[in-house]
Amino acid sequence: MRDTIQISLLGELRVTVEGQPAPLPASRKARALLAFLVATGRPHRRERLCELFWDLPDDPKASLRWALSKLRRVVDTPERARIVADRERVGFDHEGVEIDIRDIHAQLRLRDARRSIDDLEHMAQRLEQVALDGLDGAGDEAFESWLTAEREDARVAHVDVLxxxxxxxQMEPFTAQKWRRLWREADPEGAEAYDAALEAETERAAQAARTDQGTRGEWFGEDADTTPAFAPPLANVARKKISVRGQALRAQRIGxxxxxxKTKIAYATVGSGPPLLKAANWLNHLEFDxxxxxxxxxxxxxxQYRTFVRYDERGCGLSDWDVKDLSFDAFVEDLETVADKLELERFPLLGISQGAAVSIEYAVRHPERVSGLILFGGYSAGWRHLASPEEQARREAVLTLTELGWGTDNPAYRHIFSKTFMPDATAADLDWFDEFQRRTASPKNAARFQDAFGHIDVRDRLSQVRAPTxxxxxxxxxxxxxxxxxxxASGIPNALFVPLESRNHIxxxxxxxLQVCLETAGQFLQEMGI
Incomplete structure (x- = not known):
């Protein structure tokens, strides 16, 4: 049951208790502190809050205590204390509280939801307001960067609603023209791309219908009469990739x-034939992929020849973003739930990056269900276990940069990942990946993922893997x-190890x-009879 508190972060900060506006402190810093605690949804160190909002030579700790005392009068109720603090950390208990921008983001992440025109128009009206209006200058540069990122997230949500x-x-044509004009004003490139994609899709559908009979010959040769390899030659992929991707996207079934x-996990199936289940890894999105x-x-x-099953990691993509548990055990449980939901009895697992460790743990827990493992770019222990003190310090610094800058217009924060993930990618690919990162996870979750991956450790499980790997x-x-x-590979009994000529993690x-990777995986599956 929801509390009787509603908090609005769109426009000026507003708090309503039992239907009545609550008087907020006159101090802009105190209001900014409340907005920061509510919007981030997690505890923060007292020292960090002092740095964000109060400068020396003032007494930051005393200022923080004073601000918290004022805020408790606003949001705490006899039934529940919303400002949760101990000697080290301060947070806001938002369970059951209506928070306008959070609720809108949650609705928009449910991509398969059929929202009514009235609901969308209400969201559009709310999102026209400047998020956290009037709080500029209330904190230091880090707070200003966070404020900019929050407003950019709200702007992206507004564009999505438009x-x-x-x-x-179901929109009336005349009214649709109004919304199309507003959409084009807010996102001219997106609106133009939509129009171009619509025209191109119509042409591709017509072309596909004309050439459908020759598809198998183009992929595998006119005389092909055996099971195809894992992938066709790369030249054919380049020639056919647009139409094939379009067909796959249209055929994809999301559930x-x-x-x-209670975390909802989005999964997708596409294709036909024996199943191949891909463990989730961060920076995936069932639609945008x-x-x-x-x-x-x-x-x-x-x-083209497998029933390919994918799902989005909890905390990103189409799965629930607002999750309390973002841990390795939760990642494994998500995989178990998807496999059970689809009633997959026996299947090979594909694990990429941290998905490799998740796949290994699942294979050890359920040896009767895993017929084989294909692992790429994986590791058995995260950076908190294996990295040097200097590397750990760098990783911690990146965590802070991620949380404060991930959602901003400046791609430099996300570019840290792009260049280490794909140092040999083209400029266009890097630009695409920079924007893709922002669309797949929130700044908070991006930092939480990095922290969770650092704690992974399945070294003691490697020797227990029984599936061909x-x-x-x-x-x-x-x-x-x-x-x-x-x-x-050396820790898994009889595992085959194949190094690839690349500098790219992805x-x-x-x-x-990439072609070597696909062909090697295809040959492995065929030789193992899986």
Missing amino acids: RQLATHP FCEVKD WSSPIWGGSFAAIS LVMHSKYDQRIPLEQGRAL LVNHEPA
């Missing part, structure tokens, strides 16, 4: 399942060194290593 209104199938902790220069071509190729790793991986891939469509 897009849905402009393209709503949701609920884990024991198909336009990716990284995943799109590979996923489309796999779906293929481990592939880029020789010059800038993110996860080759030595970690080799250690993974292989991109144009590099030869």
Whole structure:
């Protein structure tokens, strides 16, 4: 049951208790502190809050205590204390509280939801207001960066709502023109891209209908009469990738399942044939992946002869973002839930990056269900276990940069990942990936993911793997060194290890290593009879 507190972060900060506006402190810093605690949704160190809002030579700790005393009068009720503080940390208990921008973001993440025109128009009206208006200058530069990121997230949500209104199938044509004009004003490139994609899709559908009979010959040769390899030649992928991706996206079926902790996980199936389940890894999105220069071509190729199952990690993509548990055990439970939901009895698992460790743990827990493991760019222990003190310090610094700058217009924060994930990618691919990162996870969750990955440790599970295993790793991986891939393979009984000629942690469509990866995986599955 919801509390009787509503908090609005759109426009000026407002708090309503039992239907009546609550008087807020006159201090702008105190109001900014409340907005920060409510919007971030997690506890913060007292020292950090002092740094954000109060300068020396004032007494920051006393100022913080004074501000918290004022805020408790606003949001605490006899039934529940909303300001939760101990000697080290301060947070806001938002369970059951209506928070306008949070609720709008949650609604927009449910991509398959059929929202009414009235609901969308209400959201559009709310999002026209400046998020956290009037709080500029209340904190230091880090607070200003966070404020900018929050407003950018609200702007992106506004554009999304305008897009849905402009393209709503039940919208009256005359009214749709109004929303299309507003959408074009807010996001001219997005509106133009939509129009171009619509025209191109119509042409591709017509072309596909004309050439459908020759598709198998183009992919595998006119005389092909055996089971195809894992992927066609890269030249064919380049020639056919647009139409094949479009067909796969249209054929993709998205559903949701609920884990024991009530987290909703989005999964998708596409293609036909024996199942291949891909463990989730961060920076995936069931819909946006198909336009990716990284995943799109590979996923489309796999779906040509397999029932390809993917799901979005909790905390990103189409799965629930507002989750309390973002841990390795939760990642494994998500995989278990998807496999159970689809009633997959026996299947090979594909694990990429941290998805490799999740796949290994699942294979040990459920040896009767896993027929094989294909692991790429994986590791058995995270950076908190293996990294040097200097590297750990760098990682901690990146955590802070991520949380404060991930959602801003400046791609420099996200570019840290892009360049280490794909140092040999083209400028266009890097630009795409920079924007993709912002659309797949919130700044808070991006930092939480990095922290969770650092705690992964399945080294004691490697010897217990009983499934045939293929481990592939880029020789010059800038993110996860080759030595970690080799250690993974050496710890798993009879695992096959194949190094690839690449510097990229994530292989991109144009590099030869991707074709080697796909062909090696296909040959492995065929030889193992799985």
